[in-house]
Amino acid sequence: MTHVAVVGHLARTDGAFSLNDLPSGGGRMDVLCRCVTASLFLSRSLRRDVEWCSLVLLGPPAPPKTVKFSGGSVRSLNPDERSPAALVKKALSIPCGSEFRESSAGVSVRKGGLSRLVEEQRFGVLDEQGSDIRTADDLPDAFLLSDHLNFSPDEETLLSVCPKFSVGPAVLHAESAITVLLNELDRRALAWK
Amino acid sequence: MTHVAVVGHLARTDGAFSLNDLPSGGGRMDVLCRCVTASLFLSRSLRRDVEWCSLVLLGPPAPPKTVKFSGGSVRSLNPDERSPAALVKKALSIPCGSEFRESSAGVSVRKGGLSRLVEEQRFGVLDEQGSDIRTADDLPDAFLLSDHLNFSPDEETLLSVCPKFSVGPAVLHAESAITVLLNELDRRALAWK
Numbered sequence: 001m002t003h004v005a006v007v008g009h010l011a012r013t014d015g016a017f018s019l020n021d022l023p024s025g026g027g028r029m030d031v032l033c034r035c036v037t038a039s040l041f042l043s044r045s046l047r048r049d050v051e052w053c054s055l056v057l058l059g060p061p062a063p064p065k066t067v068k069f070s071g072g073s074v075r076s077l078n079p080d081e082r083s084p085a086a087l088v089k090k091a092l093s094i095p096c097g098s099e100f101r102e103s104s105a106g107v108s109v110r111k112g113g114l115s116r117l118v119e120e121q122r123f124g125v126l127d128e129q130g131s132d133i134r135t136a137d138d139l140p141d142a143f144l145l146s147d148h149l150n151f152s153p154d155e156e157t158l159l160s161v162c163p164k165f166s167v168g169p170a171v172l173h174a175e176s177a178i179t180v181l182l183n184e185l186d187r188r189a190l191a192w193k
Numbered sequence: 194m195t196h197v198a199v200v201g202h203l204a205r206t207d208g209a210f211s212l213n214d215l216p217s218g219g220g221r222m223d224v225l226c227r228c229v230t231a232s233l234f235l236s237r238s239l240r241r242d243v244e245w246c247s248l249v250l251l252g253p254p255a256p257p258k259t260v261k262f263s264g265g266s267v268r269s270l271n272p273d274e275r276s277p278a279a280l281v282k283k284a285l286s287i288p289c290g291s292e293f294r295e296s297s298a299g300v301s302v303r304k305g306g307l308s309r310l311v312e313e314q315r316f317g318v319l320d321e322q323g324s325d326i327r328t329a330d331d332l333p334d335a336f337l338l339s340d341h342l343n344f345s346p347d348e349e350t351l352l353s354v355c356p357k358f359s360v361g362p363a364v365l366h367a368e369s370a371i372t373v374l375l376n377e378l379d380r381r382a383l384a385w386k
Contacts, residue, residue: 079366
């Protein structure tokens, strides 16, 4: 089971953003929504083997929060940006504590961010300086990457023990890096490599 | 120089769709917009080596039309779905004839569809039944794929002479297939393969 986690450095932590303005009003929530789509969608079905796509939200007014989508149980999710955005907005509109609380089928929210996530799971980090995913002997089950901004120095310190992997010679948007990563995992799982 | 073309079987051919409802009102214009983003964006720049991303629009009221985005000259394009959608909407709002007419910087529109495009350029078709792009000795410069629907029998006939390539064992959304394709082309261009 695969886990993809994305850090949204500016992403709002309440539901007070408009679905018509995800880039500015949502703190680049558009990036995170495309990451959800890239993580969970196949052409005519969902990637039920993606256990979680987690969004670590660090923007105002109440950071950090983590919203996670379960590939196995999410419902009412379409691939356009507004669809995951509406589910994130709903998750951010309910009271939440330190444990995950379900806001809609397969979508949950809790307080807490990257440090807690890294305690719970050993991640590989997608990073242009990492080793090539195609030539890596083994790949982990969990991958972490940043949105349109670089990791902060504190985050870099937190992640310094994680192995780093690159998806290719061009530096891609987060959602594109996820797509290339999952293609590599598909190939390994089905002996296409 | 790379050319990516996507057939939008239901995509509207006038500007009478709302940016707030690309999936239904636009005839799955959201799919085509994500294909533009996947074709043209790197993390912090545009793929200036993508000569064209062409959208073949076959929906009402005036099919077929083709809108093309130039990686080399497009301006005012952001990666969220609404941004390319606004440029497509503008292109579809001007009168056009049989030759491409620029509607905004790097975006042009003409009447005509797939048969004309195929006369002008030799395409490889992205198809799950095709040969693996990773193991193909040579790849063409131009690639064609369908939106969320299969090619029609007439389109299949038109494309029967084109070589077919698969991006992997899982059947992906059109924009994801483009992302994996461009990763393969990046790797070949920069000797990462």
